[in-house]
Amino acid sequence: MDWQSILSLSVQQAFGPTAVIYCLAAIGLNVHFGYTGLLNFGQAGFMAVAGYSVASIVSTWNMSFWLGILVGLLLTVVLALILGVPTLRLRADYLAIVTIAAAEIIRQTVGSVTLVDYFGGQDGLTGFIDSFRNLNPYSGSVGIPGVTAWSSYDFWVMTVGWVMVALSCVVVWLLMRSPWGRVLKSIREDEDAVRSLGKNVYSYKMQSLVIGGLFGALAGFATALRSAAIGPSFFATDITFFAYTVLLIGGAARVLGPVVGSVIFWFLLSFLGLFFDQATRGSDPLIPDWIMSPTEASLIRFIFLGLGLMLLMIFRPQGIFGDRRELALDAR
């Protein structure tokens, strides 16, 4: 058992590009779910729209990377409007089902053979990151000596990513302490009361859906940049569920909840993965082969994840930083 490498790799994951992605996605969900009480289960769809916009604008249509970012943001707003119009007047669970369905529609459409010329089918798209990579100021591997290190490109993605996270947190903090943010929170607490005060609840919910979706778009860009490739499997339904777990670990309706949640989530997930991997490998594994093989061991972390999400929601729905009174959510 090589504890040092397990810890080192776990720290690498905890602050790595993947943690950035989930952090941004969870910030979006925080606006939706934490502050407004909207159950968006289709954050993966927002991410897919943004990620595929960049990838296809550059690789398929040979246009500028920055135009791709712009188109991605615009399309995300359009998606939020399309989803919001039919569902925001309905009960919370309708939005959940429609958003999860929309995310799957987007994923299956971009992965289809019919549109393979534009989106690359199941194989996805590659070769769209040149203008981003050329800005990379780092070379060699960068990291904390003696603890862990990242490749120069990963570290460049992380730098940009964590700066985006910091900016997003400032934006969320400013928004939520404004009168506008207080209306959102009161919609979460009692929609009818807000309506009786003459506020247009529908419009506020729509604005929240758009803004949270834009944070999801940032996560989508980060997904495309992290792997320098994009494919339909990057945006599976489980991505949204993991982002919810991230949000709930840190604490919903807290500005820094998603950041803390993401770091902890990825540390634990990698730690469990690496631990069980090492425990089942080698000639004399710690856990004998008849109990579990290395392939089976890779599933243990997800079993723990599911169990963890259940226990978290039952016993500590406010997560680490949250306020329990703020999460007394119920269907309306």
Next chain:
Amino acid sequence: MHAFPKRVAAFVALVSTAWVMLGGAAVATTSPPAQEGAAECALPQGSDDDTISILGRICDRRDTPQSPVEGVGITVEDSGGAAIGEATSGADGTFEVKLPGTAVENLGKTYVVKVDEDSLPDGTSLDDLERDIAINLDNDVSITFPIGEAPGSDTGTAVQGLQLLIGGIVFSVLLAMAALGLSMIFGTTGLTNFAHGELITFGAIIAYAVDQLPGAIRIGGLNLTVVIALFVAFLVSGAFGWVNDQALWRPLRRRGTGVIAMMIVSIGLSIFLRNLYQFFSGASSHNYSQYSAVQPWEIGPILITPKEVIVTVVGVVVLVAVTLLLQYTRLGKATRAVADNPALASSTGINVERVINLVWIGGAALAGLSGALLGVTQGFDYQIGFKILLLVFAAVVLGGLGTIWGAIVGAFIVGIFIEVSTLLVPPELKFVGALVVLIIVLLIRPQGLLGKAQRVG
């Protein structure tokens, strides 16, 4: 009118799957989620050493079950265009081309896999005859070769529509059972259960476990192994529903946990169970010992397999029985009363907790049976329930969340729409079509087809 069938054939037709499998240290950790369609044409196993090869299997997906295609020539070239090796698919459709060097040495290289068009069966041709494969250590790489226009499939649109309609009805019956369970649970408890897909998978796994017991179960000379397995799956799933309710949901209701919190708990349960299933049953898909390959009956121009008939008959009988129970028995009336208004039902002396518990048993038993029957028709893997969960949701929402008749009506609309729509849209997008319809219906009639209109905002 003959344009449509040709276009359909273009996508359903022959699809061969070539996988790059890596030996030694490079074992895939998680299988890619997009394996739909590979159900009856499983891949060959990779060797467990440090060598690397391109493995694959050529299957004709026009047949149900998919049949292997023998004698198709495959050539592998490196990125420079030099030939690395060639192979011909054997009687089981598999082929293997060894790559030079170890797995690690090949990391990051790209190979081109070409299919020899002349060696394909008559009347078929591929859209793409070559695809690039990039080697990586994380995943097996799966490549599909969709086929081009298949000449000779000039059956009329009407016949094809009828054939698809039958397929749609078979699927609808299964969907209706699962949807009824979900809708009953929602109606009585308000819980949108995201772990319902795992109840479906549970049934399929239990039936498989019984099926795999040594020996066959014979009654009066008839081999009834799978029939008994279905019955056991129905009962054990019901018990599983009871456990679900007693161990998790009932304590949560007692604590006064909100509906949204319970919804998120059900997501956790879904992730937990799905990975547990994969832990025990593996990522590959399984078939039952009986009914996996049978000759279809020809009724006029329509083809129907005996297993489809059996599945439909069993499904319809169960559905009718359940709806009659709900409509006429005291318990059924009590269930509907609880679904309508739990507080009022309670005040008239109905034991609400007992009704909810029974609904969980019934709902899980229905879901499990539908999963087991689904396994009979197309085989199953650990995420079969999760894959159709959205369609179950679509059916329930379309009919009206919480209404019993709505779930059945919705399931038939969704199930038939999915199959028949393939006349117009590529089959790979048929689920997309159903989900788009769901969103459109919500725009026009938010409460669903049979739901009660209520002001919600």
